[in-house]
Amino acid sequence: MAQDAPAPVASPAAFRARLRVGMSFRGDDVPRNDAWIERFVLGGPGGEQPMAGWPAADPAGAARVEAPGLYWIAYHSRPSAVDPR
Numbered sequence: 001m002a003q004d005a006p007a008p009v010a011s012p013a014a015f016r017a018r019l020r021v022g023m024s025f026r027g028d029d030v031p032r033n034d035a036w037i038e039r040f041v042l043g044g045p046g047g048e049q050p051m052a053g054w055p056a057a058d059p060a061g062a063a064r065v066e067a068p069g070l071y072w073i074a075y076h077s078r079p080s081a082v083d084p085r
Contacts (some may be wrong), residue, residue: 031059044071
């Protein structure tokens with residue numbers, strides 16, 4: 001799950017994104033696991049670009065923008081099980 005930031009962005013700017021497990025923007029930070037990631041991108045006026053990152057990193061992704069505008073981050077994970085213990 002990612003949190004939104006609805007403010008316009010000046011350029012250039014760098015973004016970092018943490019991934020969280022939980023409901024309604026509450027939960028625990030989890031490190032990047034490429035096996036779980038189906039899609040993790042920064043989108044904006046110029047299209048989409050991947051959120052770059054390293055395995056087991058937290059924050060899980062980073063991207064840089066060169067143009068002003070409104071941007072969003074999309075994350076779609078592959079199905080996985082969570083052990084509630």
